[in-house]
Amino acid sequence: MHAPALNPHLQFVAETLIARANGSVDAEYVHDLVADIARQFEAAPVRDFVPVLVAKEASARLRQLDATRLIAS
Numbered sequence: 001m002h003a004p005a006l007n008p009h010l011q012f013v014a015e016t017l018i019a020r021a022n023g024s025v026d027a028e029y030v031h032d033l034v035a036d037i038a039r040q041f042e043a044a045p046v047r048d049f050v051p052v053l054v055a056k057e058a059s060a061r062l063r064q065l066d067a068t069r070l071i072a073s
Contacts, residue, residue: 006031009051010038017058025062033058 006014014034018027037057041050 006035006038010034010054013051013055013058017055017062021062024066030058030062033061037061 014027014031017034018025018030021030034054037054038050041047041053044050
């Protein structure tokens with residue numbers, strides 16, 4: 001599946017998360033995750049903080065994924 005196109009702010013969020021993951025998470029997965037979370041805010045009347053909210057939620061999910069991997073190991 002090809003990652004959906006992200007606006008420049010969300011693209012920056014995705015790239016930052018990919019860099020922080022340091023290769024432990026697939027880039028396409030991160031793009032899809034950011035896009036999925038951003039969809040929750042599509043109808044938001046104020047969109048200025050959407051990238052911040054998306055970054056926070058995506059970071060939390062990636063940390064949870066990382067913790068799950070550690071437990072499974």
